[in-house]
Amino acid sequence: MEPLTEPVAETLRRGLRGFAAYFRGVMGADAYRKYLEHHEACGHPVAPMTEKQFWRDRMDRQDSDPQGRCC
């Protein structure tokens, strides 16, 4: 049994990490990372917003553009 433990633990860890990444995506926790990727891809001359600025901007824009939530 001993040699099996390592790969099983590894698979399990990978599975859990995958699930956590998926869950983060659904919650929208990775929004800033995606923004940075986009910013870099476009090659904007200006520096990207900092994480704090980004989340502030994101929340404040929702104030004027609310999204419905269903029943």
Next chain:
Amino acid sequence: MGTQPNRNDPESGQAHVLELDPELPPPAVDDAVREAEERRWTPGKIALWAVVSLLGAVAWFMVALVRGETVNAVWFVFAAVCTYLIGYRFYSRVIERYLLKPDDRRATPAEYKADGKDYVRTDRNVLFGHHFAAIAGAGPLVGPIIAAQMGYLPGTIWIIIGVVLAGAVQDYLVMFFSMRRGGRSLGQMAREELGVIGGTAALVATLLIMIIIVAILALVVVNALGESPWGVFSVGMTIPIALFMGVYLRFIRPGKVMEVSIIGFVLLMAAIIGGGMVAGTPWGASFFHLDKTTIAWGIIVYGFIAAILPVWLLLAPRDYLSTFMKIGVIVMLAVAIIVVRPEITVPAFSEFAGRENGPVFSGALFPFLFVTIACGALSGFHALISSGTTPKLVEKERQTRFIGYGGMLMESFVAIMALVAAISIDRGIYFAMNAPIALTGGTVETAAQWVNSLGLSGVNLAPADLAQTAQNVGEPSIVSRSGGAPTLAVGLAHIMQQFIGGTAMMAFWYHFAIMFEALFILTAVDAGTRVARFMLQDSIGNFIPKFKEASWRPGAWLCTAIMVGAWGAVLLMGVTDPLGGINTLFPLFGIANQLLAAIALAVCMAIAAKQGSFKFLWIVGVPLAFAAVVTITASFHKIFSPVPAVGYFANNAAFAKALADGKTSFGTAKTEAAMEAVVRNTMVQGVLSVVFVVLSIIVIITAILATLKAFRDGGGRNHEDAPRPSRVFAPSGLFPTAAERELAAAWAKVPAAKRLDRPGHH
């Protein structure tokens, strides 16, 4: 594969030509290869679908035809899942191939409008979860429970067949058409496709329908919390928890969404456990023991404040909490039902299936069952979600089938699980919980006596059963806890305690269920009020431009006050209604929701006709016709029925006559003031029904006219954004096909610098 001709633009008669980058691999699997793959039936595939069909057939046979003493809940799960799989694999593919014809060579708005904020290409599986969390809420958890009055079979058939042929079709079409239009909202599409009259009617109807939906959702919460100190405390605690999370995310640890959600979840659990302790103390029991009217006022004041506070402080953090709970709860419910496999003793058709004076909701099976279960089978509200946010995040056109159609199948599955939870509890307890207090009398003795007098087969309810259940779930009483949420909570507690914790944990599970339902609903109330306020501001802004400025406080506050006042009035009406608010108002909720579905489908029909897809217009026409017939018939019953329990105006006339005759009590109204309330309420409800149905008929007629015109002209104006070539590739479904894997591998070899999308608007 250089260039691909696109569909002809009927207006200009010119063919769009997509200039694909020759240095990149193709952004779509070659049509011929894909079709060959779709049409190739390997023995393995044939065996798989034979097993799915066979299992589904057996499950339907067990649920619908075998009349034993009991039926196991697991058959409901199999019947649902197998039907969904067949609907998804075969019917949604027909829609894709013949009606929508997605083209992965075209860039989606997330690609050509990419801004890193609102328009962001999102992995299809993540977006599926995201979209599902946005559409599913308390609706699919409540409607099936109320509809269980008729027995389990009518609701089961409608939820499963309805979603495959109507609900999922609507979500898919709206999402696809909105995506082709850069993520435009349903209202904007209605205006474009149906003209000023149809568009305006659609807008006004949407606004009124939102008010009704928010009001009745709030009524469900009020009914669940009324006279429940534990519930009031733990749900009340969600407000400080959300405020804390908001401040944490804004100032302490910006962007740490998962971290704050986990903290919030732990605090939430503490609030549920703490609620039990607080409600156990004499001061807690008296301080948090609030009657329904007080709670209703609390929610109205809260609703106003929540809608004018900045989003980051209350709405956004509670949304995170709600999403976090939603996914956890649904997975938990599914696992519990499969592990516990409760036996169902409820009959397929109950004694009330053939009558129109049921105690839980009034009206005959047709049409009222089909409006009572809206979310889970066909929900118009989804059209507002499917147009807007999700289409701006879709990576490839073909993914809309998985996200739109598949996402709605998932919601339907939630509705089936809620139905199973509701029918797994004793039928006597079900009726004692869901009938208005005017019938049950409010005490365990009178409630048991009333339930036994109904003559339901196999039901013999002892007062001690009701008292015992109330004690198990930690409530002072469970008699007349109507609205669906408490029944689901008892059902869920009943199932979960067999899974984890036993009877000792029942009170926790009950309040856990009440908590998440309240959380979903309060989030929907906040967001609904905000969306409605913006719609109103926008409409008034057409006459007084200043109102269009979102940052103009007096305008925002005034419009918020109008919206909260409107739903608050309906809510108070429901709470104080001597006839029991849910009984009379819930059908109005369903009618409103499905009229919205009829409006959305009407817009989709006009769009499809203008594309010239006449041969497959029935895909939209069938659900539209069904929704229109059901809702218009239901509205006519509510308006013209001479039976006071069903018709608003008949009831109004009966009470007005009683007042004129000088009576001081009539029917379930015991005082003159209560009688006057009935006269007032029924008039308001009746007028609302008339307004809804008239507006919806206008929208449907304008859509039919637009369709006929398109038929005469062989098509119509195409309002889609101009096609642009795509520079990315992603598979379309949950599992990539062989050809998709091959193409993805080719894309993986392209150097990153070349793969980058070049948004056109910078």
